[in-house]
Amino acid sequence: MDEKMDPCQAEPLETVRELKARRGASSGALRATGxxxxxxxxxxxxxxxxxxxxxALLGISARTLQDWEQGRRQPTGAAQTLLRVAVAHPEALRDLQSA
Incomplete structure (x- = not known):
């Protein structure tokens, strides 16, 4: 913290720096939403x-996947089964991707 800076200005600046540091540390991971x-x-x-x-691997649009991930829509039938397999055995999907 800059010694010349007013404490009322320094605290929000430090908070912004902490948020930026956290955002950089979690890039590529699932976001914490509660x-x-x-x-x-x-x-x-x-x-x-x-x-x-x-x-592409599931044969659906990226928008549909986003809707599933954000809880706006629910996968049905075979898609639910495939997602359960993907959670339990992610290597199976990676094998399909390389085939």
Missing amino acids: RKPTAAALARARAGLSQSAFA
């Missing part, structure tokens, strides 16, 4: 794939 991650978000994170790559 909610339990959806099966789609968990499966994608465990597979280590981007949204576009994971959506």
